[in-house]
Amino acid sequence: MLILKLLKESFSFAINALIVNKLRTFLSLLGITIGIFAIISVYTMVDALEKGIKDSIASLGDNVVYVMKWPWSFDPDQPWWEYMQRPQPTTNEFREVKRMSMGAEAVAMYIRGSRTIKYKSNSLENVNFIGVSYEYNQVADVNVEEGRYFTEVETNSGSPVVVIGASVGEKLFGGLEPMGRQLKFMGRNLTVIGMMKKEGESMLGNSNDDQIIIPINFARTLFNERSESLNLTISVKAKEHVSNADLMDELTGIMRSIRKLKPKEKDNFALNELDMLSKGFDSLFSIVNIAGGIIGIFSIIVGGFSIANIMFVSVKERTNIIGIQKALGAKNYFILFQFLFESIFLCLVGGLVGLLIIFIGTLILTYGAGFEVFLTMENVTLGISISVIIGLISGFIPAWGASRMDPVEAIRQ
Template identity: 55%
Template sequence: MLKVLFKESLFFAWQSLVANKLRSFLSLLGITIGIFAIILVFTIVDGLENNIRGSIQSLGNNVVYIQKWPWDFGPDYPWWKYMNRPVPQYYELDDLQKRCKSVDALAYRIGKRKTIKYKSNSIQNAVVAGISHDFYKIKNFDLSSGRYFTQNETDAGYHLALIGANIASGLFPNEDPIGKEVKIGGYKAVVIGVIKKEGESLLGNSFDYQIVTPFNFARYFLDPKSENSDPIIYAKAKPNVTNAEMMSELTGVLRGIRKLKPMGEPNFALNETSLISKGFDGLFDIIGTAGWIIGGFSILVGGFGIANIMFVSVRERTNLIGIQKSLGAKNFFILVQFLGESVMLSTIGGFFGLLITYLITLLGKDAIDMDISLTSTNIILGFTISILIGIISGFIPAYSAAQLDPVEAIRSN
């Protein structure tokens, strides 16, 4: 019985929506814009967050970066304390390797933007990195073709290179890059591998625009003592060792290597990826809250629009309500009929809002080469908000319609 009642009420509601197409369209437009605004912001924030978290993950959760400058995002960054510090040196890597027990792998890297040439093709501002052999144990990257350096090749500084996917497609549009010679800073290097495409990274650490060479070759055109080469020593903890334990050992060993006084300030920074995560958490909270406020008020305005149109609808159909009630329609039937109409309106509006968001994410994906997609969580959220706004904005008009006296209702014009 209740099922039939619902079905019939919703049929009446649908008939009314179809009968007033323009009015229905205009009233659902508010909800469409509101849902579009809020879900688009959530989708973008989720996409950016996933991208940054992915980038941070690729940096390694159990990896510590030994650098000159600490990663600190606070407003009172005391840069003057750090500017006279020395940069990490390659020889320190050997000493650390010999003395540290908690470290699984250590690697050294220098890097700078350079122009890469192959015949008449060239790529400007490609990141040229010089690495020690164990770099592959710390950084996650796959090769789409070719191979990694051997221990002998990195130690002896062979003129070899691994190139990122975008460098490969830029320099070798119609050729296989493996075995070809590229020019880096005037030095020739043979390409022995192509790194699999990673896509854009907001942290700028994607291998797509990088060219990786052995450190002993890179030192010909990059100065490891210069800060411009951004020298870093990476340390990866052993499986059962925490970052804190490893950092404690690294601090002691590095102080020994640099001959620092026991109570003196350290002249190096041990950075963890969690520091970046913390820095971005605050940013995402701000963006999310801003989107929430903007979208929230759009939805509220859309809800007022639907409430307004439902009042008009009740007023217009007062006569019909009277006839329905005089023929035996219960209050509940009238209530469900009008409530169904407003929920239908807002759900259709929400659907279009989600559809527009989906189309924009498709366009955006191609435009910015980043994985921004409408997640099931956001779809559920979009429909939830639509249904709720339909219930909230339609309940008062529907209830007032249900409360009408049949005689008075029939008499009304």
């Protein structure tokens, strides 16, 4: 009952301080509001970006290893010219990896590039194309909504067929049904047999909407697969019970065997996995979080000083009341708790206003701008915790001074 009474009286004093001195309270709370807004808004945006990028990476397959010429992260101790001298993966190596790998669920090969495509008088420039082997849809996300994917016969024979992205279909054919129509690609006719589901652009820009997929054996009739610009890649998807580390060990042995490398020779190929990208982004987001936290801390410090100032003023204005309370038997801890509660309450109000502004901003960005942003419970808890801590620190010295007052001297003032 004593604790409840103490809370009630402290709450009444805090509300009274807010109401009686509106301008002073507003200016004091503004610092806390800005500080919480600065810190939590940065963390909220970083969380949204991190989720978007990791979702984009996950859509590429988190259990896939890519055999390539170039690594995604370079060894600073290895000269650049050694990377330049590496050979491109070949079709024969793809077949050998497919034959020899025991940990692979699927092995695919593809080349990438960009060219102009046409349909009658319409044309699209710099459209991304992928020349793929039949197993490509088993290692990558190819969601065909209309029509179908290639058959194995079409892929192996290099049939002039194509699966197009949703945006390509809309821009090239307008309102016409794309299925069965022919588009021109490097002077050759390609029959549209499928169109992929519209995805929208991901954070990494790896959407299927603006690209076309063709059989790799058809692409080989138009391009030299050893061309550096095409960057031929062998992608290997691990079996369910096989880890990426085990698969990479196996692929290292297979590729060294295929290329007849001696035990002391360095690998002349790269094995890349999406975890490399995730780790790179993790370090980037950590730096951004630290920078945002530092910026927010300065705002919080300013807000903390303003709360401390308002508490000193509050103690000064209520000195005679403190003296009367102590003369009537109020304990030191009662006075201490009363002013501490007021300080924490003021900071909490400022912090909640900052969180409310962030929440409104997330709704505007998500539903107005189409960029999904979310305020997590972890960030809400962090914002409230920071507000309480700042209130505790800012109000302690004024509250301690109030609790140590001599009742006679306090009443005289």
